[in-house]
Amino acid sequence: MSQPVDRRGFARLVAAGAASAILPAAGVGARSRVLRVGEPVEGGELPAREASWYRRLEEGRVECELCPQGCTVADAERGTCGVRENRGGTYVTLVHSLACSVHADPVEKKPFFHVRPGELALSWAAAGCNVECKFCQNWEISQFRPEQVRATYLPPEALVDLARRAGARLTAATYSEPVVFWEYVRDTARAARAAGLLPTVVSNGYIREQPLKEVLPLLGAVKVDLKSFRDEFYRDQIRGRLEPVLKALEVIRAAEVWLEIVVLLIPTLNDSEAEVRDLARWVKTTLGREVPVHFTRFHPTYRLTGLPPTPVATLERAWRVARAEGLEYVYLGNVPGHPGESTTCPGCGEVLIRRVGFQVLANRLVDGACPGCGRAIPGVWR
Amino acid sequence: MSRRLTRRELAALAGGAAVAGAVGGTPSPAGGSGRRPGVVGVAALAPGEGGRVDGAAADRAMAAVLAAATGAPSAAEAVRLLLSPSDVVGVKLNCLGGRNLSPRPEVVDALVRRLVEGGVRPGSIILFERSSRELERAGFTIRRDGDGPRCYGIDNDWDRTPSESGAIGSCFARLVSESCTALISFGVVKDHDLAGVSAGLKNWYGVIHNPNKYHDNHCDPYVADVVRHPFIAGKLRLTVLDGVTAQCHGGPAYRPDAVFALGRLAASTDPVAADLWAWRVIDAERVRRGLPTLEGAGRPPAFIATAAGRGLGVGDPGRLAEVEA
Ligand code: SF4
Numbered sequence: 001m002s003q004p005v006d007r008r009g010f011a012r013l014v015a016a017g018a019a020s021a022i023l024p025a026a027g028v029g030a031r032s033r034v035l036r037v038g039e040p041v042e043g044g045e046l047p048a049r050e051a052s053w054y055r056r057l058e059e060g061r062v063e064c065e066l067c068p069q070g071c072t073v074a075d076a077e078r079g080t081c082g083v084r085e086n087r088g089g090t091y092v093t094l095v096h097s098l099a100c101s102v103h104a105d106p107v108e109k110k111p112f113f114h115v116r117p118g119e120l121a122l123s124w125a126a127a128g129c130n131v132e133c134k135f136c137q138n139w140e141i142s143q144f145r146p147e148q149v150r151a152t153y154l155p156p157e158a159l160v161d162l163a164r165r166a167g168a169r170l171t172a173a174t175y176s177e178p179v180v181f182w183e184y185v186r187d188t189a190r191a192a193r194a195a196g197l198l199p200t201v202v203s204n205g206y207i208r209e210q211p212l213k214e215v216l217p218l219l220g221a222v223k224v225d226l227k228s229f230r231d232e233f234y235r236d237q238i239r240g241r242l243e244p245v246l247k248a249l250e251v252i253r254a255a256e257v258w259l260e261i262v263v264l265l266i267p268t269l270n271d272s273e274a275e276v277r278d279l280a281r282w283v284k285t286t287l288g289r290e291v292p293v294h295f296t297r298f299h300p301t302y303r304l305t306g307l308p309p310t311p312v313a314t315l316e317r318a319w320r321v322a323r324a325e326g327l328e329y330v331y332l333g334n335v336p337g338h339p340g341e342s343t344t345c346p347g348c349g350e351v352l353i354r355r356v357g358f359q360v361l362a363n364r365l366v367d368g369a370c371p372g373c374g375r376a377i378p379g380v381w382r
Numbered sequence: 383m384s385r386r387l388t389r390r391e392l393a394a395l396a397g398g399a400a401v402a403g404a405v406g407g408t409p410s411p412a413g414g415s416g417r418r419p420g421v422v423g424v425a426a427l428a429p430g431e432g433g434r435v436d437g438a439a440a441d442r443a444m445a446a447v448l449a450a451a452t453g454a455p456s457a458a459e460a461v462r463l464l465l466s467p468s469d470v471v472g473v474k475l476n477c478l479g480g481r482n483l484s485p486r487p488e489v490v491d492a493l494v495r496r497l498v499e500g501g502v503r504p505g506s507i508i509l510f511e512r513s514s515r516e517l518e519r520a521g522f523t524i525r526r527d528g529d530g531p532r533c534y535g536i537d538n539d540w541d542r543t544p545s546e547s548g549a550i551g552s553c554f555a556r557l558v559s560e561s562c563t564a565l566i567s568f569g570v571v572k573d574h575d576l577a578g579v580s581a582g583l584k585n586w587y588g589v590i591h592n593p594n595k596y597h598d599n600h601c602d603p604y605v606a607d608v609v610r611h612p613f614i615a616g617k618l619r620l621t622v623l624d625g626v627t628a629q630c631h632g633g634p635a636y637r638p639d640a641v642f643a644l645g646r647l648a649a650s651t652d653p654v655a656a657d658l659w660a661w662r663v664i665d666a667e668r669v670r671r672g673l674p675t676l677e678g679a680g681r682p683p684a685f686i687a688t689a690a691g692r693g694l695g696v697g698d699p700g701r702l703a704e705v706e707a
Contacts, residue, residue, distance in 0.1 A: 042538075045515070059632060061575065071597075074575030076478060076635035082594035132595050134551065139544075143592055147513070148538050239595065303544055303551040 083128035095126035104166035114379030118360035122163030125175035134303035156191040174202035189218035221258035229279035280325035296333030347375035416463025420696035423450025440492035446707035447649035461500020472562035477520035484520035548607030552590035571628035578683030581660035582621035605685035654695025
């Protein structure tokens with residue numbers, strides 16, 4: 001199960017001589033400060049460094065070009081995500097190297113079912129998100145500003161060091177929304193690659209094409225939450241739009257990076273048979289039938305507490321519809337022990353990877369292929 | 383457009399009854415009187431050396447606007463109409479603009495003195511902002527205990543779960559949801575790049591955990607939806623605006639070339655009317671400088687009309703009554 005990387009772990013980093021670090025102050029005024037690796041940061045002055053992907057406008061405003069929200073931000077104000085701030089015409093990120101959640105999770109928890117089964121991923125997040133899902137499971141970090149969340153100063157090299165100590169061969173930017181800490185993701189992916197680790201990202205896919213294309217070559221796998229196949233849902237339930245997410249999925253699929261998709265089915269909002277069918281058809285025709293799609297179970301939380309958990313029968317119906325449409329790897333999530341958690345060979349029907357919850361009970365793949373019929377199963381197996 | 387009424391004319395309106403019909407749903411304070419929908423009391427208060435004001439002048443101006451805003455014969459009586467001695471009174475300051483564009487400590491002190499004079503216990507007055515750091519930057523001293531008025535930031539003390547109000551869903555500061563029984567908005571008069579105006583109503587964005595989510599569509603209807611939440615609307619007794627200096631452009635941050643000496647202190651029991659007044663004086667200065675009005679600049683503060691539509695006050699400029707105290 002997941003192992004939280006606690007303050008003692010951070011303290012060990014410091015004691016091990018991970019050294020103090022100075023955040024660059026250039027262009028961001030006098031508010032940057034010296035932080036030590038593992039130092040807690042809460043409520044006080046946040047370190048800042050100049051953000052990527054913005055342009056200066058007239059009157060000291062800036063326009064953020066990182067995600068489709070396209071925020072125009074006046075001096076002293078922040079964008080929708082709450083983590084990028086205009087300081088006198090220079091746009092800064094306030095979350096680089098400020099990890100608010102760090103765990104060594106099974107890769108199945110992301111979930112990645114076709115990426116190094118049974119291994120650990122050093123999983124971390126910084127505060128903030130560029131949308132507001134009313135059903136967010138991690139809203140206590142994603143929907144708050146960085147100064148409202150307890151964080152620890154962990155630059156990329158420190159995260160990689162923690163991964164090694166935890167025995168994790170993967171890193172995963174996850175929990176909140178990695179798009180809004182793009183610079184931290186990029187730099188950690190570079191450090192992870194240099195250390196021989198596989199960097200991965202778990203995202204809502206709400207990102208513009210250029211920033212996405214720039215970071216993709218550094219990544220080994222991406223999981224995208226496709227929250228619905230209806231634009232109306234995106235507007236009403238998450239304050240975003242569908243089309244940019246579909247575009248991002250196409251860009252990811254065209255790159256040399258493994259892609260898995262998660263669809264959280266919410267009773268009455270996005271669980272109709274017609275919507276699931278449309279979604280499955282689009283995935284098959286646009287991305288390919290071998291892209292894994294996970295239908296996961298909703299539990300009431302945050303602003304959506306008036307709906308019941310998704311009935312298992314609804315998930316099973318979605319599974320049948322998607323398989324009938326031709327998707328080869330369809331999974332069910334948040335229903336521990338269900339056969340829909342396991343990987344089956346589309347060729348001969350043999351169970352290849354048997355899972356319960358986030359645990360792998362058996363992995364029968366041989367060199368990434370079915371031992372029964374020899375069919376190659378796509379994924380990142382090594 | 384609005385017109386200015388004299389104190390005498392206002393007295394004839396018998397406690398605001400003539401316009402009260404326009405304000406359906408406006409919550410009543412404990413005393414149930416003192417509310418004057420549409421009325422904004424305004425007094426001269428000129429900036430002195432370094433933009434500071436004289437304490438005695440601030441006292442006089444504060445007394446005058448409280449009386450004018452409520453129709454009471456004195457400031458002490460005004461406070462007694464709006465608040466009871468058992469109230470815990472939260473005064474939300476807007477200190478985003480730092481020392482140059484925040485309510486002046488000496489003007490806030492004048493309000494505190496008038497509240498105490500009107501029977502509020504000093505220890506039951508809490509001056510607050512989002513963070514203690516912002517208060518300190520604006521020149522306030524943090525005080526969390528003792529017999530006198532408190533002054534501290536919300537500092538991440540939020541409700542554990544969000545509450546819904548129209549289009550917003552937010553965790554409110556426990557200061558407003560639990561601790562305070564009465565609230566006062568103490569803002570400034572400034573332009574806002576997105577909302578159009580930042581005065582008394584938008585000041586309440588500072589008591590929710592996620593204001594950055596509600597900046598689209600010129601903050602409309604979100605500002606109104608924050609203020610109409612029972613945590614605010616059910617407790618809001620007064621809006622005070624430090625207009626000693628104001629900013630007509632480039633807000634919400636301080637911008638020296640857009641600041642002007644307005645020389646006014648304003649107060650109203652009607653939070654919508656207070657913002658209408660701020661809009662009017664900002665537009666007047668913009669026109670004087672050859673700038674387009676806020677509407678012409680594409681950012682009319684539409685949330686003001688929305689707030690009026692939500693029953694929070696008078697949003698019709700023709701019914702704004704500025705009472706020169
Ligand atoms: S990353 Fe943040 S600031 Fe940039 S456009 Fe998206 S929400 Fe706005």
